[in-house]
Amino acid sequence: MNKTKMQLLSSLVIPWLLLGCQQVTNTTDTSKSENSTEQAADANLRATGDLGLVIERATGQVQIVNHSSQQSLAQIDGLGDLSHASIVYSRDQRFGFVFGRDGGLTKVDLLTGKIDKRIIQSGNSIGGAISQDGKFVAVSNYTPGGVKIFATDTLELVANIPATELPNHPRNKDGSIKRSKVVGLVDAPGQKFVFSLFDSNEIWIADLSQSDLSTDKVKITKYTDIGLNPYDALISPDGRFYIAGLFGEDGMALLDLWSLDKGVKRILGDYGKGEKKLPVYKMPHLEGWAIAGNYAYVPAVGLHQVLIIDTNTWQQVGAIDVHGQPVFVMAQPDNRQIWVNFAYPLNDTIQVIDSKNQQLIKTLTPGPGVLHMEFTPRGEHVWMSVRDSDEIQIYNSQNFELLNTIPAESPSGIFFTNRAHQIGL
Amino acid sequence: MNKTKMQLLSSLVIPWLLLGCQQVTNTTDTSKSENSTEQAADANLRATGDLGLVIERATGQVQIVNHSSQQSLAQIDGLGDLSHASIVYSRDQRFGFVFGRDGGLTKVDLLTGKIDKRIIQSGNSIGGAISQDGKFVAVSNYTPGGVKIFATDTLELVANIPATELPNHPRNKDGSIKRSKVVGLVDAPGQKFVFSLFDSNEIWIADLSQSDLSTDKVKITKYTDIGLNPYDALISPDGRFYIAGLFGEDGMALLDLWSLDKGVKRILGDYGKGEKKLPVYKMPHLEGWAIAGNYAYVPAVGLHQVLIIDTNTWQQVGAIDVHGQPVFVMAQPDNRQIWVNFAYPLNDTIQVIDSKNQQLIKTLTPGPGVLHMEFTPRGEHVWMSVRDSDEIQIYNSQNFELLNTIPAESPSGIFFTNRAHQIGL
Numbered sequence: 081m082n083k084t085k086m087q088l089l090s091s092l093v094i095p096w097l098l099l100g101c102q103q104v105t106n107t108t109d110t111s112k113s114e115n116s117t118e119q120a121a122d123a124n125l126r127a128t129g130d131l132g133l134v135i136e137r138a139t140g141q142v143q144i145v146n147h148s149s150q151q152s153l154a155q156i157d158g159l160g161d162l163s164h165a166s167i168v169y170s171r172d173q174r175f176g177f178v179f180g181r182d183g184g185l186t187k188v189d190l191l192t193g194k195i196d197k198r199i200i201q202s203g204n205s206i207g208g209a210i211s212q213d214g215k216f217v218a219v220s221n222y223t224p225g226g227v228k229i230f231a232t233d234t235l236e237l238v239a240n241i242p243a244t245e246l247p248n249h250p251r252n253k254d255g256s257i258k259r260s261k262v263v264g265l266v267d268a269p270g271q272k273f274v275f276s277l278f279d280s281n282e283i284w285i286a287d288l289s290q291s292d293l294s295t296d297k298v299k300i301t302k303y304t305d306i307g308l309n310p311y312d313a314l315i316s317p318d319g320r321f322y323i324a325g326l327f328g329e330d331g332m333a334l335l336d337l338w339s340l341d342k343g344v345k346r347i348l349g350d351y352g353k354g355e356k357k358l359p360v361y362k363m364p365h366l367e368g369w370a371i372a373g374n375y376a377y378v379p380a381v382g383l384h385q386v387l388i389i390d391t392n393t394w395q396q397v398g399a400i401d402v403h404g405q406p407v408f409v410m411a412q413p414d415n416r417q418i419w420v421n422f423a424y425p426l427n428d429t430i431q432v433i434d435s436k437n438q439q440l441i442k443t444l445t446p447g448p449g450v451l452h453m454e455f456t457p458r459g460e461h462v463w464m465s466v467r468d469s470d471e472i473q474i475y476n477s478q479n480f481e482l483l484n485t486i487p488a489e490s491p492s493g494i495f496f497t498n499r500a501h502q503i504g505l
Numbered sequence: 506m507n508k509t510k511m512q513l514l515s516s517l518v519i520p521w522l523l524l525g526c527q528q529v530t531n532t533t534d535t536s537k538s539e540n541s542t543e544q545a546a547d548a549n550l551r552a553t554g555d556l557g558l559v560i561e562r563a564t565g566q567v568q569i570v571n572h573s574s575q576q577s578l579a580q581i582d583g584l585g586d587l588s589h590a591s592i593v594y595s596r597d598q599r600f601g602f603v604f605g606r607d608g609g610l611t612k613v614d615l616l617t618g619k620i621d622k623r624i625i626q627s628g629n630s631i632g633g634a635i636s637q638d639g640k641f642v643a644v645s646n647y648t649p650g651g652v653k654i655f656a657t658d659t660l661e662l663v664a665n666i667p668a669t670e671l672p673n674h675p676r677n678k679d680g681s682i683k684r685s686k687v688v689g690l691v692d693a694p695g696q697k698f699v700f701s702l703f704d705s706n707e708i709w710i711a712d713l714s715q716s717d718l719s720t721d722k723v724k725i726t727k728y729t730d731i732g733l734n735p736y737d738a739l740i741s742p743d744g745r746f747y748i749a750g751l752f753g754e755d756g757m758a759l760l761d762l763w764s765l766d767k768g769v770k771r772i773l774g775d776y777g778k779g780e781k782k783l784p785v786y787k788m789p790h791l792e793g794w795a796i797a798g799n800y801a802y803v804p805a806v807g808l809h810q811v812l813i814i815d816t817n818t819w820q821q822v823g824a825i826d827v828h829g830q831p832v833f834v835m836a837q838p839d840n841r842q843i844w845v846n847f848a849y850p851l852n853d854t855i856q857v858i859d860s861k862n863q864q865l866i867k868t869l870t871p872g873p874g875v876l877h878m879e880f881t882p883r884g885e886h887v888w889m890s891v892r893d894s895d896e897i898q899i900y901n902s903q904n905f906e907l908l909n910t911i912p913a914e915s916p917s918g919i920f921f922t923n924r925a926h927q928i929g930l
Contacts, residue, residue: 173598213885459694501554
């Protein structure tokens with residue numbers, strides 16, 4: 081492609097247009113102005129590989145951040161109730177899909193810094209996922225219970241999957257029969273969504289590659305009696321193992337997506353027993369499971385421990401004593417270190433475990449309300465939301481040095497755009 | 506100029522310029538014109554998460570491609586000798602760094618579609634890597650033997666690491682003492698580069714986190730007598746194991762970067778023995794090793810086999826018979842399938858292995874000269890360079906359907922921007 085055409089291509093932003101039109105009236109030094117317009121246009125181009133969104137829960141806002149410059153680029157408001165909000169990204173990393181607690185689904189444009197589209201798709205929702213090919217975004221709903229699937233380009237509804245009816249439960253306000261709440265929704269390879277039904281004790285797989293979406297017909301595989309009240313779930317980084325935590329009994333439910341005919345197995349029979357020993361301040365997040373090598377590092381329920389699970393046998397093989405009740409237990413991208421935050425009232429502290437010798441090696445005290453952590457894609461830095469000091473703290477993950485802080489109003493989740501390319505995120 | 510580019514230019518640029526300038530003369534409805542200016546400008550913004558570069562070796566060109574739209578966006582020429590060329594990406598995914606065989610290091614801007622900078626940094630080079638934090642790009646050189654490290658923003662030299670001198674070898678043309686060729690250069694966590702010295706049988710680690718780059722002083726750890734003539738190397742996806750293939754003897758050299766004090770171990774003592782059984786048409790690429798779960802799938806040398814290695818013991822535990830001498834053996838991002846291409850004269854074929862049961866499940870015949878494969882980030886598609894039919898073929902990795910082709914002149918390597926976020930790529 082020759083230079084002239086490339087200049088045209090390179091000049092497609094607003095400053096160029098303003099300057100470009102000035103050129104029409106000023107013909108004295110065309111070459112110079114062309115040059116500087118090009119530079120100005122280039123200076124305004126923004127790539128999307130090192131961006132992220134930070135949820136400011138209390139104010140219904142998100143901040144666009146850049147993790148190379150460690151700066152905030154923009155703040156966007158009007159996203160509704162962002163408690164427990166999470167975000168997935170389009171495959172080009174331009175758009176973030178923010179799942180709000182109020183049933184809001186907001187598509188945020190990281191290039192323009194604006195809301196591209198926002199819909200209220202249910203009365204009460206909890207998380208979502210984006211399909212392997214990036215064409216569909218799915219939301220798991222409490223009210224009405226079920227999953228709705230939207231086209232990522234338009235946010236138009238393409239499929240509605242009502243959950244199992246609960247005839248013995250009290251009816252909805254409008255007189256309709258209640259349906260099970262849906263939780264633990266993740267994407268899986270082969271253009272699938274996997275999710276759990278809290279009230280009807282099921283795990284379902286929606287296979288979009290085998291569905292006729294033009295008729296809203298989704299192929300569903302259902303596993304029943306998987307255990308009492310699955311409340312959250314995770315999928316292993318390779319997309320093979322789907323594991324649901326059980327609120328109604330001890331243990332967990334495991335589905336091997338490479339062996340669907342084998343059904344759901346019960347694992348870790350003692351998991352949750354700790355619940356009776358200490359008051360549980362917060363059920364740990366299952367998405368936070370760190371799977372590193374042959375081990376999963378798992379937050380104990382109601383105990384000051386991180387459990388070590390052998391992922392070949394799914395048996396507990398050890399436990400590491402930690403500062404408090406763990407909430408998120410997260411592996412660094414290179415799996416070398418495991419980072420842990422804690423439930424209230426011990427949520428001012430972060431601890432780091434060396435996965436080689438499974439020893440605690442560092443305790444940090446960022447301050448009250450450390451709610452979430454996010455690693456830069458190759459793991460050199462870790463960002464932390466410190467709610468009560470209204471800031472994000474950025475640490476060097478190798479020497480634990482505090483590198484920078486960014487002001488943010490009651491920050492909670494931090495989500496970087498490289499999640500676009502990871503299975504289950 | 507192909508149809509795509511014409512469409513891009515005619516649909517986006519020209520009407521836009523006319524509109525933009527008309528608005529300046531029409532001040533009756535400023536808000537509206539600002540709005541539409543903004544909208545049109547927005548329409549031209551480009552994110553960088555779903556882009557890639559394809560090397561057109563014969564003509565010294567690269568194509569910018571988009572793997573969502575499956576289209577070519579631009580062609581850039583003037584990149585010199587691109588045989589054996591490889592590419593790494595800046596952490597924002599805006600820039601590709603192209604390592605040419607002629608010592609050329611070219612920084613390509615994927616947003617403007619132009620060469621941002623190009624230098625000739627040695628007489629003969631073979632590959633490179635980008636540091637964990639994205640600030641440095643390193644090139645491994647044959648002539649003069651060594652590694653040069655450049656700032657990614659300016660391509661200014663920040664450190665020069667000459668390789669070991671070879672006093673007993675014939676001198677260089679200019680009378681200087683020859684130095685060992687450097688191969689198998691990769692990035693590793695902790696801001697490190699690891700590489701092998703072909704002629705002096707060494708593995709070196711350059712630790713930039715411990716270096717004083719202002720004085721060009723790089724902290725180097727050297728391992729000597731690692732085996733005869735390391736010719737290429739790989740690093741495991743978590744950045745822990747660095748493995749060099751040996752040209753001068755059988756077996757391989759393994760360095761566990763989590764246990765540097767243990768030194769380099771020899772593994773797979775029989776590896777390479779096949780060399781004597783059949784003429785070796787092409788030494789297999791080590792970067793192509795698929796590490797899936799507890800197994801590595803490894804191209805045999807000179808045999809029609811893929812070897813199965815247990816990564817806990819680094820012993821061979823099996824072999825799978827395949828169509829020809831494997832070149833690249835690549836795991837799909839979900840590790841479920843292993844894709845293999847072959848050396849001349851059987852290089853018209855691709856075979857797929859199911860990693861669950863380790864059986865061959867599919868044979869495809871894209872045509873002569875299938876040189877490289879690249880998966881979309883979550884693995885739903887695989888792109889193949891088919892050199893002799895001058896095209897890229899795009900397949901659905903689940904049902905093996907051919908989805909699309911893109912014209913390309915003698916395409917070789919395909920590199921998508923999500924590599925920016927993966928250790929060792």
